[in-house]
Amino acid sequence: MSAGTLTVVEAGSAQITDLGRRRGPRFGVPANGALDQGAARIANILAGNPDDAPLIEITAFDAEFVPDVDILVAASGAEGVLRVGGVIRPWNEPVSVRAGEPVSVRALRGGLRAYLAVRGSFDVPLLLGSCAPDSVLGFGERLAAGGAVTLRAATPPVVNPAFGTALFRLDVPARAAKGVVEVADGPDAADFAGTADRLFAAPYTVSPTSNHIGLRLTGAPLPERCATGEVLSRGVPVGAVEVPPGDELLVLHRGRGVTAGYPVLAVVTSASLDALAQVRPGERVRFRRVSDADAAARARRDRAARDALRLRVRSVFAALDVPPPTSTGRTPE
Missing domain, CATH: 2.40.100.10 (Cyclophilin-like)
Incomplete structure (x- = not known):
C-alpha cells in the first residue's frame, strides 16, 4: 500500500537494500545486503522499523531526496551532514521531514557508507524474501536522479517541546574501530x-x-x-x-x-x-x-546494545504518541 513517494534528486551511488537474503546461499545465491549490517540495523531501529526493513545505502557520494508526504528519517553509518529543508539535523537520531522538504546526506567522513532509513520503509520488489540488489542475477537497481521510491507510511511531524535542544538523546552504541x-x-x-x-x-x-x-x-x-x-x-x-x-x-x-x-x-x-x-x-x-x-561475546554485547537502543526508541515514540509504522520486515534476529 502506497502512502506517497520519495523522489530522487541526486544519488551518485545509492541503492535500496536490507540485511540480505538469509535463504539465498542454500540456492547458490549470495546473501548480499547492507555491507555495514550494524549501521543499517541502527538506522532502522532509530526510525522505529524492524532491523531488516528496506533502507537506502549511500556509498561515498552525496544524495538528496524529496518526499511528497510527511516522513521521519534516521541516518547512521559513516558520519556525514544530514540536512532537512537546508537545515543541518542530528546524525543518529530520528528526524522529521515535512512534505516537499529536501533531505540530503552529504560530505561523508570517517567512512565510506551511510544508511538512511524512513519510518515505515519502502514498497520494493523482493527476491527470496529480500530486496538486496544482486548484480549477477540482475536484480535490484541503483537509485538515479528523477526516479522515485514508493513509501509505505507517512509520519506526522514530531515537534520538539523544548526549543533549541535535541529531541532525542538515545546513546547509540559505539562502532568498531576501522583500522x-x-x-x-x-x-x-x-x-x-x-x-x-x-x-x-x-x-x-x-x-x-x-x-x-x-x-x-x-x-x-x-x-x-x-x-x-x-x-x-x-x-x-x-x-x-x-x-x-x-x-x-x-x-x-x-x-x-x-x-x-x-x-x-x-x-x-x-x-x-x-x-x-x-x-x-x-x-x-x-x-x-x-x-x-x-568473537561470540562481542556479538552478544552488540546485540544487547541494539536491543537496549530499540527499547529506548520505542519508549520515546510512545511518550510522544508517534503512530506505529506499517510492518515492513521480518522479526529482528
Whole structure:
C-alpha cells in the first residue's frame, strides 16, 4: 500500500537494500545486503522499523531526496551532514521531514557508507524474501536522479517541546574501530605453518579494485600456504580471509559466491566485517587474532546494545504518541 513517494534528486551511488537474503546461499545465491549490517540495523531501529526493513545505502557520494508526504528519517553509518529543508539535523537520531522538504546526506567522513532509513520503509520488489540488489542475477537497481521510491507510511511531524535542544538523546552504541580487523582462525590456518602470523605483523592497504564481493588487500610479506594438497571448492563464510596465488589477500564480503577454492586462513568477526565496509581504497588496516569465544561475546554485547537502543526508541515514540509504522520486515534476529 502506497502512502506517497520519495523522489530522487541526486544519488551518485545509492541503492535500496536490507540485511540480505538469509535463504539465498542454500540456492547458490549470495546473501548480499547492507555491507555495514550494524549501521543499517541502527538506522532502522532509530526510525522505529524492524532491523531488516528496506533502507537506502549511500556509498561515498552525496544524495538528496524529496518526499511528497510527511516522513521521519534516521541516518547512521559513516558520519556525514544530514540536512532537512537546508537545515543541518542530528546524525543518529530520528528526524522529521515535512512534505516537499529536501533531505540530503552529504560530505561523508570517517567512512565510506551511510544508511538512511524512513519510518515505515519502502514498497520494493523482493527476491527470496529480500530486496538486496544482486548484480549477477540482475536484480535490484541503483537509485538515479528523477526516479522515485514508493513509501509505505507517512509520519506526522514530531515537534520538539523544548526549543533549541535535541529531541532525542538515545546513546547509540559505539562502532568498531576501522583500522583494526579482528579475526578468528580459519579452517585452513594449519596449512600456513610458520607463516600464518605474517597476517598480524604489518598493516595491509585496501586496493581500489575492492567491491561488495570482496576487499583486496596488499602488503608484504604475505602468508604462504605450505601444504601441497589441492583445495577443493567448498562453502565459504562471509568474512573469509583467502590467500589466492599472487600478491593480495582477499576478504570475502556479502556479495561473495557461496563456494570457493582458495585456502581460508582466517575469518573476520561480524563487528570487524562492518568496519571493513567503511574503509576506503588506500586506507590501511591491521589484523588482530581473537578467540571464537571472544568473537561470540562481542556479538552478544552488540546485540544487547541494539536491543537496549530499540527499547529506548520505542519508549520515546510512545511518550510522544508517534503512530506505529506499517510492518515492513521480518522479526529482528
